[in-house]
Amino acid sequence: MRQALVIGGGLHGLSTALHLARTPGWQVTLLERRHVGRHSSGVNAGGVRRLGRALPEIALSVVAAEMWHGIQALVGDDCGFRATGQVKVAESAADMARNEARVAEVRALGWRHEEVVDQAEVRRLLPAVSPHVVGAIVTRDDGSADPMRTVMAFRAAAERAGVTIREGIAVTGLARTAEGTIRVQTDQGDFEAERVANCAGAWAPDLAALAGETIPCGTKASMMIVTERLPAFVDPTVGATARALSFKQTASGTVVIGGGHQGRSDKAAETSTVLFGSLAHAARIAAEIFPCVAQARIVRSWTGTEARPPDDMPVIGESRTLPGLFHSFGFAGHGFQLSPAAGAAVAELMARGATNLPVAAFSQDRFAVPA
């Protein structure tokens, strides 16, 4: 058996490990510093969304969408996935014009999942929406899933596929051995493998640095608030064309409001903090688009830490300084949906050195490496 190590027990690490372990001939061990799903994998909003993706990400997200619709077959659990649709509302004629241009651009590339709808249709989809909403872009079979349940389902599937998951192990060094394999030094001894995946999220650029590779990347700590339970009033996940909003009512009736409003992250302490000033802004937007939540109360808030490259797109590709090491990080707050497909792509890269999955655009070569 050929040995592979995956560093990072978030969803991308688990998905990569799962797909590689299902490739004949590979023995996979996953190392996680804390516990599986500790950071953004376990605490994101669970959006399963193609709608509004940056153009280079669409192809991979379309592959991922197909995998989500068959997620039960992939991991043996439905992950709480509900294809209730994603809707991005337009609040003005200018928004509508922007939406039409966007959808025309997407359709020109051959994609059909985004659709412009008028006021009557948006009202049918979102009966509780404010009267000022004039239309929307809709992706009808997008939806959302339960992040923690998804993490646990991927973990269980990976373990069934033969992956050894070791929690509480921190990687401290990466080096090439005389035999051409990679030695992964940890606080609990050395591991050796032919292929290593760097799926360490916000801490992945530091791992790249251990391998002597500089990849420009910041961090992100998107905040979310949750209201008390309300009667069911909306099925799809809702965003807005011109304003930062992500709005979803869960099966239990609570409303989860996000939209990329940033908290404060402390990478060294592995914590992040909610900043209420900008959350109040998110809450105001939410109440303007859904007036029925104006009187609701906030019961919880949280944030998770994630890597964010300068162009907000992931880094997927083999290390330039330590061949055999493959990066997969920097999903910048929109990696949840991509995880089944990205894991499959990285596993293929590791096993065969190539993949037909559309990840070429995410190579770190797109950044000018500082001397």
Next chain:
Amino acid sequence: MKVVVVGAGPAGIRAVEQLVRAGVTPTWIEESPDGGGRITQRPPAGFTRSAAALYGADAGRARRLHATLDAMKPRTDWRPDTLVWNIRPQDRVLHTQTDGAAQAEVPYDALILCTGAMDRVLPLPGWTLPGVTTLGGAQVALKAQGVGIGAKPILVGTGPLLWLTALQYAKAGAKPALVLDTTPFLTKAWQAAGMMWNAPTFLRGIGIMAALRLRGVPIAEDATPLAIEGVEGATALHWRDAAWKEHVTPCDAVALGWGLKPESQLADLAGVPFDYDALQHNWVPRRDAAGRAPVAGVYMAGDGAGIGGAEVAELSGARAALALLADAKLPSDAALTAHLDGRLRTEARFRAALERAFPYPAKLAARMEDSTPVCRCEVITAGELRAAAAADAPEMNRAKAFSRIGMGRCQGRLCGTPAAEVLASALGVTVAEVGRLRGQPPVKPIPLQQPAA
């Protein structure tokens, strides 16, 4: 120097008194419409019952506390009806909300948290029925509003509050249908020597127990509550006596309480580390004997800093303020400091005996039936929690992620204690090992639409 005192119970009042004495004008924040705390809870303006009727043997202390409270208000930036719902320790800022709406950010250089305590409960079948409340809730209803939770209530739990509340209800004309103490008489008697460290309080406790018996209130010690029966509301309690015989006692309300736990979410948000206190059976924010937290500028006093009772709250409030003044190189009373240190040491011995006399019945929590709801906000049963344990949740925060326990409106303030017992016993570890739910803002629900201050 900007000093903020959170809470105007016995600890907060005595802290502010010392600050004002040293020439400091603190901002004083209280969640209720008025100060006074819970044991010496003040009725709303216009209520006319006398202090003697309201507080019994505590009347003198209540009168003195309330007099200081009223004298201090004009000498501080007094903010009643104000909830502190978040702290940003990096910026030394509190987020507050007044009258359920107006938002403000309050900067501080030093902070004294006097956030009090709340009842510790033990879920049992039927505890979510209307008519079931906590002992503290039952007592506050009587003291502040002059209403009882029922005409023939049953009081269940252990601790001084159980007996005190029972006598107060009996005196008010709502004779309890049963007082059920889960602690055996001998467990209490065994600690009598230790409780002589505060002889007046101990003797008063003995007096209360005797008075209840004299009034013919049915009392069961070393008994086990089994279930609360009812459809629209609580109508009876099923219980088992020390001889393992089962009984059904009709009632119209039930109050539950097994001692107190610190309301320490603000200390948590301020970055104060917590330690498990095996004797109190509580997680307690770390502080020195004077009330200094290991976080610079943060002080704690009263039950929020570890359960000590109303008398200790007064002492520790004054002591924390003196520590703050000394640290800030402001004038502080050295003689008073030495006196308070002595009193606090003695009271700690009394408290240790009291905790041993009225232990939290951890075994009952661990044995809870699978179908009993532990978290009443999210309706998470003991069985679901055990399933989370089986799904590899080695500690409370992961059990929360798996089961939603503590995600509801109370944020685990109520369910955290029993949930930790259920999880620990399912995992076969100690309750200290399963940890505690991390605090998250908002500490209590706040409106989504936040009007500016």
